[in-house]
Structure formats: structure tokens, C-alpha cells
Amino acid sequence: MASVEHIDGTGPSGEDGVRRRDFINIAAVSFAGVGAVAVVLPLIDQMNPSADVLALATSPVDLSAIQPGQAIKTTFRSQPLFVRQLTPKEIAEADKVDASTLRDPQTLEERTVDGKKQWLVTMGVCTHLGCVPLGAGEGENRGEYGGYFCPCHGSSYDTAARIRKGPAPKNLEVPKFSFTSDTAILVG
Known part of the structure; x- marks a missing residue:
């Protein structure tokens, strides 16, 4: 004999049980959730950087040919990068400026790596409208x-x-970089 379910959801003996409708609702919501995850994961994954972008994420720079007072232009992430070896005179000129009087206050120490104060690495993009400074x-x-x-x-x-001086609001940006040896850095 088939059991009869009452309107209040209790069985013939009056006990509460999992109704068939509850099971179907849970199964439908679970199926929809799995489907949503299957659709959303590829969309999120496509936002990850591609292999060619990851290859440009870091750039090695050889410093051995740069003499004191000289700078080189190279590229980092398709933008110009300036690497300059400061002379003792240039370091002294930078150090004698009171940083609190500057529009974008930073000391030379804040813009260089500890113990390597003579090496200044900056992006070669003016912070005003993106021109390349000379x-x-x-x-x-x-x-x-x-x-x-x-x-x-x-x-x-x-x-x-x-x-x-001029309309630029900020200093030239110093990218993240580290020394891999005394004559090489890795930018990025």
C-alpha cells in the first residue's frame, strides 16, 4: 500500500520527513550552482596574464657599461626605463635638498637600494602627460x-x-628592482 503524504508535510504516522519536493529543490539548486561555476571559472581564468605578458614581467639590465654620470635607456613592460649611475657630486646635490620642500617629497635614499645609492632606476615617462623626458x-x-x-x-x-619645476605632479616612478650581482639588476 502506498503511503499518503499529508498537506502539512508529515507522513501517515505524523512524523516529519524529507519530502520529495525538498529533494528536487536541493538537487536543482546544486545543479545550477555547478553550472554557474562551470561558466564563471573560464571567464575568471581568461583575466590571468598570458604567457607573453608574464615573460615581460621582469627585465634584466646589465650595469657594467654604465660609467659614473652616464645613463642608459632601455625598456620595461614596453615603456622606457632610465638607469643612471650618479656621480658623488650628483649624490651630494640630491642629498642637500630638503625633501619637505619638494612637491613630491622623497629623499635619494627612498628612491635607491640600500648600499647602492649611486644607482638610480626610474621609468622614463613624465608624470604630467606621459612624454619621454630628455x-x-x-x-x-x-x-x-x-x-x-x-x-x-x-x-x-x-x-x-x-x-x-613644471606641471608634472609627481617624481619619475621608481619601479621595483633588485640587484642580482654588483653589475646586474632585475627590474620587476
Whole structure:
């Protein structure tokens, strides 16, 4: 004989039990959840960086050919990167500036690696509108503060690549980098 379910959900003996409708609801919600995960995971995964982007995530730079007072231009993540070996005079000029008087206050120590104060690594992109400043190449205009000069709108940076004059709101960006030896760095 088939059992009869009462309207209140109790069985013939009056006991509460898992109703068939409850099981179907739970199964439907579970199935929908699994389906949603199957759709969402590939969408999230496609936001991960591709292999070619990951390959550009770090860039090694050889410092052995850079003499004191010289700079090189290279690229990092498809943007210009300036690497300069500061002279003792340039370091002294940067150190004598009171950082609290600057628009974007930073000391040279904050912009370099401990014990390697002579190596200044910055992105070669003006913080005003993204032009490439002069000063890294031989004979280029370094501006009145001896660092970098942006020809687009006249921003001048000092020897520590800190903004000193012009419309740029911030110092040239210092990317994350580390020394892999005394003559090589890894940027990124």
C-alpha cells in the first residue's frame, strides 16, 4: 500500500520527513550552482596574464657599461626605463635638498637600494602627460636641475629624478628592482 503524504508535510504516522519536493529543490539548486561555476571559472581564468605578458614581467639590465654620470635607456613592460649611475657630486646635490620642500617629497635614499645609492632606476615617462623626458642620452638637455627635462611641457627633474619645476605632479616612478650581482639588476 502506498503511503499518503499529508498537506502539512508529515507522513501517515505524523512524523516529519524529507519530502520529495525538498529533494528536487536541493538537487536543482546544486545543479545550477555547478553550472554557474562551470561558466564563471573560464571567464575568471581568461583575466590571468598570458604567457607573453608574464615573460615581460621582469627585465634584466646589465650595469657594467654604465660609467659614473652616464645613463642608459632601455625598456620595461614596453615603456622606457632610465638607469643612471650618479656621480658623488650628483649624490651630494640630491642629498642637500630638503625633501619637505619638494612637491613630491622623497629623499635619494627612498628612491635607491640600500648600499647602492649611486644607482638610480626610474621609468622614463613624465608624470604630467606621459612624454619621454630628455637627459638619459649623451648630450641631451638635463634641465636646470641636472636630472631630466621633459620637452613637452617643461617639467624639470633633479639628479634624483624628483620633480622640481613644471606641471608634472609627481617624481619619475621608481619601479621595483633588485640587484642580482654588483653589475646586474632585475627590474620587476
